[in-house]
Amino acid sequence: MDLNGPEQQVAPVAGGARRGGSGVPGGRRKQRVSMADVAKLAGVSSQTVSRVSNGHTGVIGSTREQVLAAMRELGYRPNSAARALRYGRFNTIGVILFSLSSTGSSRTVEAIATHAAAEGYAITLIPIDVATQDNVLGAFTRMGELAVDAVIVIMEIHLLDTATVQLPPGVHVVVVDSDAGDRYGVVDTDQADGARGAVRHLLELGHRTVWHVSGPGSSYAAQRRAQAWRTVLEAAGRPVPVPLDGDWSAESGYTAGLRLAEEPDCTAVFAANDQMALGLLRAFHERGRSVPADISVVGFDDTPDAAFFIPPLTTVHQDFAEVGRRCVEGVLRQIRTGDDSRPGTDLVPARLVVRDSTAPPRTT
Amino acid sequence: MDLNGPEQQVAPVAGGARRGGSGVPGGRRKQRVSMADVAKLAGVSSQTVSRVSNGHTGVIGSTREQVLAAMRELGYRPNSAARALRYGRFNTIGVILFSLSSTGSSRTVEAIATHAAAEGYAITLIPIDVATQDNVLGAFTRMGELAVDAVIVIMEIHLLDTATVQLPPGVHVVVVDSDAGDRYGVVDTDQADGARGAVRHLLELGHRTVWHVSGPGSSYAAQRRAQAWRTVLEAAGRPVPVPLDGDWSAESGYTAGLRLAEEPDCTAVFAANDQMALGLLRAFHERGRSVPADISVVGFDDTPDAAFFIPPLTTVHQDFAEVGRRCVEGVLRQIRTGDDSRPGTDLVPARLVVRDSTAPPRTT
DNA sequence: AGGGGCGATGTTCACGTGAACATGCCGCGT
């Protein structure tokens, strides 16, 4: 029964059972194997196939084996569209983000994808190339049309305000890099605490004050890091230098570094991310300002490369994987309990990693 | 007609038309708006709604307006699962990859997502955390169960061999970072040409030979870069040093650098990626070997940071965005023409970017 | 031995959409 080359025979038969077929006998393989095809081959009803497919109890061993054999033979795959239609759920989480290239977001997305997969959810990605209100709106509209049960948004929240109305009700939202804890669930690194640790470290080394190269003002993470930097300095009664505006790029850090190299009393800089810190290091190197002997530098993120900068960079480590994990946890809790009501903010601790780019100020 | 708060009134009515509702009057918003709901409100048949929704001709202006108004009022979104079921297509491309964190893959994915979105396709991501045959197989199995029309695979092909049988027929495949041009469509940076350019550049500067810090042997990209390096040296009749094995990480580059710093006649190194080049730079710096005066270093990738290394790194630029674009183009061509038969390899040119980490050897 | 119950399997139907076909109306030509 199963020795006489059934595969070549059965497939065309099942395929021929459909109407279309385009009349080509040996041409295209065959469109798709459905439960009915499997049921016919196994000599059972399609409902029994369904039960086997879903691991329901109540199917006797021999029947189950027959069905499984038929599935293997035909290469049956459940049709997720039909399933989604039947269940009203898609087992898919949408992720809306700006650049995947930016530090952290790719690692966060990776963690989201990994944990979602472990829970049987797939990830659908929608990137926004240019951060305009229209594009954000469009992304949400598209997401609303897509088969998603929840959406994770990785971006500055203020572009979000009018956008979520585009999502169908019942689609849950969790946001990263924002402070909209009153409207959505928020997961984020504890930016403020990380930044405080960085600045305090420099003050404890004996620096009189700490300069700051900030991220772009449009970023909440950048705002919070700058805010924490200012707060620590003020609390310690230190002068607060004018922060230099960066845009996360190494180039902006380099530009800032050239300026800071001219400030004779600048002995410590807190850069809002590692890339800008890299730019600082190069600028100071070019200007003959030794790090850490003349100037200490602290970054933020702890990219894998930071340990191999010249000198190895003292920086604030972000646990992006944990952020991603908690995002998934958050939306899944909402999906499963239907509870949309407790947004709140979930902060993932950051920790300072001390390497060789910080030292006490030169004792003149 | 549209001034007296229709939204609050209509939605519950449409919702009440369903069976479940869980009896909670003011509780959950409502499940989902279907064509039937819109049709009822607009006073037309659901088919007319369908025609409007799909932009078909043959609907008179006034009717169309009524339907559109009803859609807006109810917040109607087409159900993509039902659509997918009806059409047999999903307008979704699956992407299977290893680490998103690795240089390039995140930028490739981003380009894939952007171009797919422009074509009306969504991206479903499945990451593989540990590169075992089982995990790869599992990823393909899951992809087969998901609603995808095509799959783009970003990984070393040799784990792939037995895996694609898990995909339903009719699902098209394009592969990145591989040489399986005879079985699948392949898109990749022209690794060999890029590496040749790097090595020739160093030879043209007058270096007697070039050392190599390779990527992991499991990577085809690494293999091709190493192969091209060897070929150029042999063609020029130069001695071929034993390559040092790296694993893409800055740390492995650092380790290799400490060894190379002890080689008195090593004046030029080609690192298989920028991160390892960073490790080299730090090792040479620590050992007092000046770059480029004592040793020239070339990397590969041209990460955004490479221009801000100390010194700015000469490296081979990869156009990941173009790779992503061509991947999408490739699978869409397959989907649209149904033509699976012309795999072939599509190579994206790489180009050398000369910065300050290379110079003629010191004239002793 | 007969009936009741339970376990295995089959049948029916709805999920939301859109193609194919059906209907019905209006205008134009003879």
Place this chain on the structure above:
DNA sequence: ACGCGGCATGTTCACGTGAACATCGCCCCT
């Protein structure tokens, strides 16, 4: 004036799945 054609819209049905209900047979208990 009558009929026919074309266009706007309605009706039916299938896509693949799985819950709910129906059926059938077997075993156990009295």
